[in-house]
Amino acid sequence: MIKNYWDALTKPEQNALAKKVGSSSGYLRLVFNGYKKAGFALAQRLEEETAGVVTKSQLRPDIYGDVKPEIAAP
Structure with missing residues (x-):
């Protein structure tokens, strides 16, 4: 959750x-x-400066799409 990232910063x-x-x-x-x-x-x-910890998709799924990690098929 991106809120946790922000709250963890000094x-x-x-x-x-x-x-x-x-x-x-x-x-x-x-x-x-x-x-x-x-x-x-x-x-x-923000995605660049956080080295991908916070993604543009998390911030704006309406623009970039809600990207979810793919689950590998067995």
Whole structure:
């Protein structure tokens, strides 16, 4: 869950992430808690800056599709 990712960050880490993606920590808090939607570009930048821990599909399944890991057939 993306909220857990955000909550696990320290305040300085939250601020650093916000600066790297060109947003504010207040806005990112709203995004990670589900009150606001990340825009197309912000979702991409968050996926890049979190090294895929938070994916653009998690943030915006309406744009990128709700990607679920495939289960290998036996």
